[in-house]
Amino acid sequence: MTRRIPESTVRRLSHYLRSLEGFATEGGTVSSEELAARGQTTAAQVRKDLSHFGSFGKRGLGYRVDELRDRLESILGMDRVWRLALVGAGRIGLALFEYPAFRARGYESVAIIDSDPAKIGTVWGDLTIRGSNELEEVLRELDVELIVLAVPAEAAQEVASRAVEAGVKGILNFAPIRLDVPPRVPVEDVNVVMELEALSFAITQAERDA
Amino acid sequence: MTRRIPESTVRRLSHYLRSLEGFATEGGTVSSEELAARGQTTAAQVRKDLSHFGSFGKRGLGYRVDELRDRLESILGMDRVWRLALVGAGRIGLALFEYPAFRARGYESVAIIDSDPAKIGTVWGDLTIRGSNELEEVLRELDVELIVLAVPAEAAQEVASRAVEAGVKGILNFAPIRLDVPPRVPVEDVNVVMELEALSFAITQAERDA
DNA sequence: CTAGATTTGTGAAGCTTTTCACAAGCGGGT
DNA sequence: ACCCGCTTGTGAAAAGCTTCACAAATCTAG
Numbered sequence: 001m002t003r004r005i006p007e008s009t010v011r012r013l014s015h016y017l018r019s020l021e022g023f024a025t026e027g028g029t030v031s032s033e034e035l036a037a038r039g040q041t042t043a044a045q046v047r048k049d050l051s052h053f054g055s056f057g058k059r060g061l062g063y064r065v066d067e068l069r070d071r072l073e074s075i076l077g078m079d080r081v082w083r084l085a086l087v088g089a090g091r092i093g094l095a096l097f098e099y100p101a102f103r104a105r106g107y108e109s110v111a112i113i114d115s116d117p118a119k120i121g122t123v124w125g126d127l128t129i130r131g132s133n134e135l136e137e138v139l140r141e142l143d144v145e146l147i148v149l150a151v152p153a154e155a156a157q158e159v160a161s162r163a164v165e166a167g168v169k170g171i172l173n174f175a176p177i178r179l180d181v182p183p184r185v186p187v188e189d190v191n192v193v194m195e196l197e198a199l200s201f202a203i204t205q206a207e208r209d210a
Numbered sequence: 211m212t213r214r215i216p217e218s219t220v221r222r223l224s225h226y227l228r229s230l231e232g233f234a235t236e237g238g239t240v241s242s243e244e245l246a247a248r249g250q251t252t253a254a255q256v257r258k259d260l261s262h263f264g265s266f267g268k269r270g271l272g273y274r275v276d277e278l279r280d281r282l283e284s285i286l287g288m289d290r291v292w293r294l295a296l297v298g299a300g301r302i303g304l305a306l307f308e309y310p311a312f313r314a315r316g317y318e319s320v321a322i323i324d325s326d327p328a329k330i331g332t333v334w335g336d337l338t339i340r341g342s343n344e345l346e347e348v349l350r351e352l353d354v355e356l357i358v359l360a361v362p363a364e365a366a367q368e369v370a371s372r373a374v375e376a377g378v379k380g381i382l383n384f385a386p387i388r389l390d391v392p393p394r395v396p397v398e399d400v401n402v403v404m405e406l407e408a409l410s411f412a413i414t415q416a417e418r419d420a
Numbered sequence: 421c422t423a424g425a426t427t428t429g430t431g432a433a434g435c436t437t438t439t440c441a442c443a444a445g446c447g448g449g450t
Numbered sequence: 451a452c453c454c455g456c457t458t459g460t461g462a463a464a465a466g467c468t469t470c471a472c473a474a475a476t477c478t479a480g
Contacts, residue, residue, distance in 0.1 A: 006437065010411050014404045018386060031457065040388045043457090044439060051459055059458040060446040076407045077414030091305035098301050101386070101403050146409060170409035172402070176228060176311075178250045186412035188405040192382070193311050194224045195398040197286045199356060199380035201220050202396035204287030216467065241427065253427090254469055261429055269428040270476035 017072040031062035085144040088151035089114040136166040150174045227282040241272035295354040298361035299324035346376040
């Protein structure tokens with residue numbers, strides 16, 4: 001039933017879900033028009049995005065808020081808990097680990113791993129930092145499906161490869177390199193410097209045109 | 211000379227620049243093929259991307275590494291210093307503030323602003339946290355061009371609007387909402403939860419197909 | 421100076437995503 | 451029961467991005 005779905009559609013689905021949370025109404029409905037307004041897109045786009053997954057609106061009325069939310073959660077795979085491990089216990093790792101939205105959305109941190117002997121054995125929240133020599137063992141033992149990779153660029157590829165070998169299914173990568181992993185393992189990159197560069201490009205470009 | 215440049219091209223330019231740093235050679239050259247290999251793209255794509263900005267390769271030879279680097283830096287607006295302010299001194303803000311790659315790439319933090327009275331006046335590195343009531347004043351005084359917005363979602367829109375009013379030219383937004391600002395002000399969103407959702411979608415989708 | 425081996429720059433083709441536009445379906449009012 | 455206003459779902463058109471393929475340019479060797 002589902003052909004290949006554009007990356008951009010997936011991003012928008014997340015947005016729609018976020019927007020729906022603003023409509024806490026029982027039994028209320030929402031139109032593609034309203035959803036578009038809150039998501040900086042168009043009504044046609046909203047309908048096309050949703051139509052990839054079946055048709056769950058009512059003509060003349062719109063979408064039932066609670067039903068649409070359930071459906072989106074199921075589509076995005078958020079109707080279950082994902083066990084994740086944080087690899088790299090630096091500043092970024094710490095900030096992410098303490099970010100409450102993770103757990104709230106079904107992403108449960110079950111392990112923290114670092115290579116620094118000074119950090120191994122210390123406790124963060126309810127987790128004790130494990131050494132990276134134990135990486136595979138920890139990932140397998142705890143059935144980790146996702147890792148948040150927040151290690152220096154030099155170490156990232158090796159950690160990624162070992163994690164995939166240990167059965168990890170997806171990687172959220174903060175290291176500023178392109179990881180080489182089998183195509184079955186999705187990788188999402190978060191690269192703040194690149195985002196800043198996109199900003200300075202846009203501004204410079206606008207100034208040049210002026 | 212420059213028509214509209216695809217967002218995806220800009221991202222790749224950043225990658226090329228990052229790759230070039232690996233080729234620290236004086237006077238060396240690099241072909242589109244080599245650059246493509248390091249960037250998970252194709253040689254044709256590399257050439258097309260660069261051709262948007264003129265032609266600075268030599269046929270039969272490739273691109274001069276140092277020249278290409280200079281050119282990319284200039285295109286991306288990295289041949290100068292960008293003054294940025296951090297608004298929101300929470301975990302994420304702290305992690306970013308201490309991230310050395312920022313300064314190394316020409317992004318200089320010149321102010322930190324927060325609304326928490328307990329934080330105002332405390333010192334981070336060489337900066338004293340200012341109160342958000344002083345936002346406009348601080349941004350103007352220090353000629354801030356970019357802000358890193360790391361405040362709770364509820365506060366983000368108001369801060370963004372005030373910052374734009376105070377002359378900010380671009381926003382790196384960590385708050386999980388779409389900001390409504392004038393089109394001349396570029397906004398880049400960093401939304402970790404959305405990236406995780408893209409991962410769980412991809413995995414769920416693959417499992418469904420199987 | 422010529423031949424051969426490379427590699428760029430770029431129209432054109434191919435593919436993907438977005439936008440358009442409208443028939444079909446639903447609900448409320450009379 | 452029927453009409454009217456509204457909103458979805460969706461082919462088809464338009465726009466946008468990537469890949470192809472090849473002429474033109476450059477270098478090396480003889």
